[in-house]
Amino acid sequence: MFLNILLLFQKSSAAAADALKNTASAVEEKKSVLDIVFGGGAVSVIIISLLIAAFIASIWIFVERYSVISKIAEIDDSFMNNVKMNIKSGNLTAAKTLCQSTNSPIAKMIEKGIARVGHSSEDIERAMEAVGRVEIFNMEKGVGYLSLIAKLAPMFGFVGTIVGVINIFYSIAVTNDLSISSISNGLYTKMITSAGGLVVGIFAFFGYYILTMMIDKVVVKLERIAIDFMDLLHEPGA
Numbered sequence: 312m313f314l315n316i317l318l319l320f321q322k323s324s325a326a327a328a329d330a331l332k333n334t335a336s337a338v339e340e341k342k343s344v345l346d347i348v349f350g351g352g353a354v355s356v357i358i359i360s361l362l363i364a365a366f367i368a369s370i371w372i373f374v375e376r377y378s379v380i381s382k383i384a385e386i387d388d389s390f391m392n393n394v395k396m397n398i399k400s401g402n403l404t405a406a407k408t409l410c411q412s413t414n415s416p417i418a419k420m421i422e423k424g425i426a427r428v429g430h431s432s433e434d435i436e437r438a439m440e441a442v443g444r445v446e447i448f449n450m451e452k453g454v455g456y457l458s459l460i461a462k463l464a465p466m467f468g469f470v471g472t473i474v475g476v477i478n479i480f481y482s483i484a485v486t487n488d489l490s491i492s493s494i495s496n497g498l499y500t501k502m503i504t505s506a507g508g509l510v511v512g513i514f515a516f517f518g519y520y521i522l523t524m525m526i527d528k529v530v531v532k533l534e535r536i537a538i539d540f541m542d543l544l545h546e547p548g549a
Contacts, residue, residue, distance in 0.1 A: 355504065358471040362507045365460045365467075369511065372453050373518035380450055380525045383416055384532070391536070394421060398543055403428060416446030416529070417536055424540050432541065439540070443533050450529065454522050461516035468508015475501025 390413055397406035403425055410422035423442045427435040 355471060355474060358467050358474070358504050359507060361467055362464060362504070362511050365464055366511045366514065369457060369460050369515040369518060372457055373522065376450075376452075376454055376522050377525070380522065380529065383450060384525060384529050390418070395543060398425075416443070416450075417533065419446060420533060420537065421540055424537070424544075428544065432545075435544070436537070436541065439537050443530075443537065446533070447526065447530060450526050454519060454526070457515045457519035457522070461512050461519055464512035464515060465508045468505045468512075471504020471508065472501045475504065 390409070393409055394406050397403070397409065407422055407425045410418040410425065420439050420442045424435050424439045427438045
């Protein structure tokens with residue numbers, strides 16, 4: 312009886328020891344996010360670092376351009392009414408001074424049109440169009456980088472996928488082991504770089520699309536105001 316109890320105690324102790332060992336092994340094998348992200352070797356670290364830098368750049372470009380374009384898109388009705396009133400009354404100097412004191416593409420375009428008053432309509436239109444093109448270029452500054460990031464980020468992710476697959480086959484060739492533990496680093500590299508590239512690319516494309524739509528709306532406003540200005544110049548008594 313005593314011997315049976317002793318054997319049972321030994322078995323229980325051994326089982327407990329095995330459980331503790333397995334728990335400790337599981338804790339050791341549990342990896343942090345950083346371990347997973349940067350555990351795929353130097354190439355994986357480079358790719359992930361590039362994707363992080365691209366994501367930060369995308370956020371900065373989007374926020375900065377969104378703020379600038381939003382301010383430009385806001386047209387002060389009182390400004391336009393004062394310009395029209397001064398032009399109708401023949402006070403071009405006051406209208407030009409008002410434009411010079413207002414920092415917006417619309418004001419710069421109208422100022423150029425006022426400066427060309429007395430020339431042919433074609434000359435006035437060309438001058439205003441030239442200013443409009445310059446202002447549109449200034450609005451688009453940096454937006455093209457979002458398009459570039461949207462195209463390149465998934466490609467970097469695909470490169471990471473290839474590197475991960477290479478690591479998997481290399482690990483299998485060296486260890487002759489097809490278990491998950493032997494190929495996990497390659498799988499981590501493959502999946503994380505692919506997901507990272509897609510996330511960065513989608514965000515950059517989304518930001519580029521929003522900014523492009525905003526710029527298109529501003530362009531339409533500039534064209535409409537240019538037409539209104541030319542009609543104002545040709546009104547009787549203007």
